[in-house]
Amino acid sequence: xxxxxxxxxxxxxxxxxxxxxxxxxxxxxxxARGRRNLWLKAEPNYSTGKYRRAIEDDYLWGxxxxxYPDGDLAQIYYGNRGIDWHRDASYCTRIGRxxxxxxxxxxxxxxxxxxxxxxxxxxxxxxxxxxxxxxIPDDQRRIGIGIWRAKIPIHTNWEN
Numbered sequence: 253x254x255x256x257x258x259x260x261x262x263x264x265x266x267x268x269x270x271x272x273x274x275x276x277x278x279x280x281x282x283x284a285r286g287r288r289n290l291w292l293k294a295e296p297n298y299s300t301g302k303y304r305r306a307i308e309d310d311y312l313w314g315x316x317x318x319x320y321p322d323g324d325l326a327q328i329y330y331g332n333r334g335i336d337w338h339r340d341a342s343y344c345t346r347i348g349r350x351x352x353x354x355x356x357x358x359x360x361x362x363x364x365x366x367x368x369x370x371x372x373x374x375x376x377x378x379x380x381x382x383x384x385x386x387x388i389p390d391d392q393r394r395i396g397i398g399i400w401r402a403k404i405p406i407h408t409n410w411e412n
Contacts, residue, residue, distance in 0.1 A: 253358060253359075253360040253367050253369060253377060253378070253379040253380070253385065254377065254378055254379075255369065255375045255376065255377055256349075256376050256377070256378045257319075257375075257376040258374045258375055258376060259315075259319075259351060259374045259376065260374060262351070262352075262353050262373050262374035263353075263373070265312075265315060265351070265353060265397075266353040266354065266373075266393075266395055268311065268312070269312070269328050269330075269353065269395045269397070270393075270395065272290065272307075272309070273288065273290075273330055275290050275307060276288040276289055276290035276328070276330060277289065277290070279329070279333075287329055287330065287331065287333040287334070287335065288329070288330045288331060288333075289327050289328060289329040289330065290306075290307060290327070290328045290329075290330075291306035291307065291325065291326070291327050291328075292306055292307050292308075292309060292312055292313055292316065292325065292326040292327070292328070293306055293307075293308070293313065293324065293325045293326065293406070294306050294324065294325040294402070294406045295325070296325070296341060296343035296344075297411060298341050298343075300411065301342065301343065301404070301409070302409050302410065302411040303325075303343075303402075303406050303409055303410055303411065304410075304411055305410070306325070312326070312328070312397070313326070315351070315397075316351075316397065316399045319349050319351055319376055319397075319399055320348075320349040320399040320400075320401070322401050323349070323399040323400060323401055324400065324401050324402040324405075324406050325399075325400055325402060325406065326397055326398060326399045326400070327397070327398045328395060328396070328397050329395070329396050329397075329398070330394075330395055331389065331392060331393070331394065331395075333389070334356075334386065334387045334388045334389050335386055335387045337361075337384050337385070337386045338384065338385070338386065339381065339382050339383065339384060339385075340381035340382070340400065342403060343400070343402060343403055343404070344381055344400035344401060344402060344403055345381070345400070345401045345402070345403050346380055346381055346382050347378060347379075347380065347381065347401070348378070348379055348380075348381040348398060348399065348400045348401075349376060349377065349378050349379075349398075349399045350376070350377045350379065350396055350397065350398050350399070351374075351375075351376055351396070351397040351399070352371045352373060352374070352375045352376075352377065352394075352396055353373060353374075353394065353395040353396060353397070354371075354372075354373055354389070354390075354391045354393055354394030354395060354396075355371065355372055355373070355389070355390035355391040355394055356371045356387055356388060356389045356390050356391070356394050356396065357369065357370050357371070357387070357388040357390060358371060358377060358379075358385065358386070358387050358388075359385060359386050359387075359388070360379055360380070360383050360384065360385040361383060361384040361385070362380075362383055370390075381400065
């Protein structure tokens with residue numbers, strides 16, 4: 253896990269994400285129960301491995317493409333509820349990226365090695381999705397945007 257860049261316009265992105273927060277849904281995964289999130293482009297169904305259509309937002313998707321040009325789907329997650337230790341599901345490839353919008357601590361474990369990043373806003377983080385990792389928000393207003401590349405092409409794997 254490492255910081256690979258920063259966005260100076262992160263507060264404007266945060267404001268926009270906050271303005272569409274009501275479109276979000278409660279998290280379904282066990283490791284982040286109670287967190288509110290919003291999927292862009294496609295939402296993976298963890299039990300079937302297929303995708304549901306998600307929000308189309310040109311502004312946010314443009315930002316996601318700048319951060320991760322090969323990304324296929326993204327998730328905006330809100331608030332003081334973090335995510336416990338987990339590995340990202342089989343829907344995504346090994347490399348993921350996060351745009352951090354607020355105060356948080358991100359951690360990953362690579363064997364016995366613990367990497368911990370204290371973040372304050374605007375950081376772009378690249379991480380190995382298959383290593384154990386977690387996010388601890390340090391602010392109730394923190395927002396994160398996770399971006400992944402799909403392991404199986406989304407356009408061929410839609411749910412009915």
